[in-house]
Amino acid sequence: MTELVFKGKEFVYNHHLAVPFRPLVPHPEKGIGPVALDGNLIIQGDNLHALKALLPLYAGKVDCIFIDPPYNTGNEGWCYNDNVNAPMIKEWLDSNPIGIEDGLRHDKWCAMMWPRLRLLHELLADDGVFWMTLDENEIQRARMMLDEVFGEGNFVDTVIWHKNYAPKATVQYFSSDHDYVLVYAKDINKWKPNLLRRTADQDEVYKNPDNDPRGRWRPNNLAARNYYSKGTYSITCPGGRVIPGPPPGSYWRISEEKLWELHEDGRIWWGEDGNNVPAPKIFLSEVREGRVPQTIWHWSDVGHTQEAKKEIVSIFSEEGSEIFLTPKPRRLIQRIIELSSGSDAIYLDSFAGSGTTAHSVLAANKKDGGNRRFILVEMEDYADRLTAERVRRVINGYDFKGTQKIELLRERLNWRAIEKADALVHKVQGIENLHGHEYDRIKKEVKDGELIVTGEKTVAERAEGLGGTFTYCTLGDPxxxxxxxxxxxxxxxxxxxxxxxxxxxxxxxxxxxxxxxxxxxxxxxxxxxxxxxxxxxxxxxxxxxxxxxxxxxxxxxxxxxxxxxxxxxxxxxxxxxxxxxxxxxxxxxxxxxxxxxxxx
Structure with a gap:
């Protein structure tokens, strides 16, 4: 396996072992409900020390870890402040915060992340899963670090999150419209993603033109992309047409014997005249209840950055509070929760920011009566006034008067979209079926050449609370x-x-x-x-x-x-x-x- 080498690695390689244990000190007045270190937690403090503090209680017990660390764009102003006893590292501390002109900013980012990833790996359960969002600045170095910490064989996949619903017109070259989500398992043989819920428009592709007693089905493709030794035969269709095999015709994905076995069972569609390329039937009654997750997540499914900012504003609007600049949309975290574990899982976010992970966990419990738990760690001074305050408000409810709006779809109406109007209508109907129960109405409007679908909920005076409890902690003396x-x-x-x-x-x-x-x-x-x-x-x-x-x-x-x-x-x-x-x-x-x- 190729090893990532960065300046300072020899000093931080085992630094997590030298970090002292620090007890969690509860502050009952800042939490909701009785103090419970085995319940929902919000911890204010350096996340390196907080992760070490969690080991005695949570080593090997966390089902899902989601982190949104600094992307290291050079414009974030983050500081490297780990107490590593090495002259070079101490020299780095004199050049904080880390900016775009810092020639060692990538090395410093790796040195910051390495011990934290080692501790996160210890906290993760054997059947747990790890998710990390990043952009182009550090994605390649993160992959190599995670391959070392988790093992290259435990890499699951890289998700591309389409985060912007409109291109940025002011950029010099390209509008960067996506981020990445890296996915690793603690043990890839023990974790499998949950299936996603099927939507109405996905089921619409299943028809029954031949009145098959087994019900609705969709045709599958029999042609193979590559050479298959048992798929080199020609086919004589029931209608008499001969379809040559290679060359120059297609390879087939199944053997000739298997093809006619499926034909005898009525599982091959030859077209109305019996002369089409054979298509195996996939019956709706035989497919799995859900659908396998794909690696491209569109903002219409998992939210976008503006949606996340609007939600923060709606929670804190009456006070004009300082708004967190880079929140993640709740629908993105909800997708991760949906895929990761069961209804009693423990979720850890050690770069908690605005508290979206806690909000998402509470919303998931409200929806299905689950007993999921969250652990948030935030070192900045807004941990109480923003991170924890958001959680307090969504638990108890908060003052709000007006219409809460969440954009669910934005589609440009060009000629191609008009030609496929039926497909667009099915997409909108699928959104209504999937999200209709969450809102008072689903609004559909055409504005500036775009179809915009919005979920709207009227709130008279106060947004309803989700319920729940949490304990607020700081870190005690080592x-x-x-x-x-x-x-x-x-x-x-x-x-x-x-x-x-x-x-x-x-x-x-x-x-x-x-x-x-x-x-x-x-x-x-x-x-x-x-x-x-x-x-x-x-x-x-x-x-x-x-x-x-x-x-x-x-x-x-x-x-x-x-x-x-x-x-x-x-x-x-x-x-x-x-x-x-x-x-x-x-x-x-x-x-x-x-x-x-x-x-x-």
Whole structure:
């Protein structure tokens, strides 16, 4: 596999290991509902540290990751600020923000993304899927990085999102009307996309001109593009016409034997006179309920940038709030949700921006009664006043009076469109069937030579809330294990326990299993994990904090068939004695052994 080399890679390659664990600090007054770290989360803080903070609770548990990182156009003003201990990296910090004149901006972008992608990969479930939007500035470097992090064989595809409904007239060369969405699976053998819903216009292609008792069908193409050894025969049609094989005629996709087998079963259409090129029938009753997703997503299906901005304005309009400049349309994220997982999936967005991912998850739950959860991370100062505020408003509802409009189709009426008026009418009818229940009316108008179809919903005073809850968090002080016994840092039991459990087992800790009064953290398939600890320096220095023979016996007795790993500041029983008495307990001293594990 070809490796991407960028300046600074040797310094950031394992930087994610050196990032300290930092506990999530809830702010109940900024969230909605009771504090729940296993529920919907909005985290304000550097996403590198936030992703590390999520590992103890969510490693291997996230079903779908969607990120919309800086595109690195040179005009965004983003800063590289990771605390990498290397002179070259420190020199970079003096040249922030990164602009178009920065000759190393592509290297800096790769150095910023690399450790974050490594942590995102750890958080993703084995059957999970990863989506990332980008444009031409970094798409090729992102592909090579993701091939290294996820494995080249786990690349799924590249989606082209047609994001603009009208060309930009002011550009010098081309109107750039598309972005990319890169799709990778954690394990491509374990993730398969859900099928998309079929629309009425897609079903209209199925007819039944020969009154086949099996119902409506559409013709398929039998001709092969390339050489097929069993498809080199000529065909004599039932009406007498002879269709030569190659050369100079076509290759066929099936063998001659299979062709006449399908003919005998009435599954070949020869045309009304029996002399057409044979076309195998595809019966509507036999196709899958949905349709396979394609890699070109048109704005009429998944939204466009102006639509996204209008939605932000409609939510915050009464205050004239600062509007996020580059939101993604909610229909784009809804398409990703529709394809990715089930109705109880966990969705993570570590470049949360305006909060579109949370809005989309809440809307999906409202629509089908699902229990999807979201985790958003945003480091900028608008995390509370914009990202979280949007979520608060869409949960509770917000003041709005007027007509909410979402553009669903814009089609230029040229002669070709007029010639295919039936197809255009079917497309509009399909939109009405698919989206009609979401709006009070579907408005159709012709303006400036374009057919515009808009979904409209009248709101008298207040937009209806979607319901739901979330917990707002910031990042606490780093859990520096070598400073625990000195008293410089004394993290809470849950914070330290989650970090230790993950580092020792490489699994996420389930908060429901923790019994702080018994010093119990949880279990993996092969062992139980215990932590003798209280955030009290005097207690930690007392005999009460030590692993004793009696404690070891009690821990082992809870499940004699498994091993027991015990973290404690000290012990009054040797490992040799535990082995001699067949007590399956292993002592790990706090903090030094685990500090070494963390840095290894």
């Amino acid at each position: 859990v520096e294990l070598d400073k625990v016994l000195s008293g410089e840092t004394l993290p809470p039991y849950a914070g330290l326990g989650a970090a230790l459990f993950h580092m020792a087992t490489n699994h996420a800790l389930d908060p429901a299993t923790v019994r702080e009064e018994d010093f119990y953290l949880g279990a993996t398939e092969g062992q139980h994990v215990w932590l003798i600890y209280k955030p009290d320096l005097d207690w930690l220095k007392s005999p009460e904090a030590a692993l004793t023979l009696a404690r070891a016996k009690a821990f082992a007795a809870s499940d004699p068939d498994k091993k027991h790993l015990v973290f404690a500041p000290a012990r009054f029983v040797s490992q040799k004695m535990l082995a001699e008495q067949n007590i399956p307990v292993e002592f790990v001293p706090l903090p030094f052994a685990l500090y070494r594990i963390d840095r290894s």
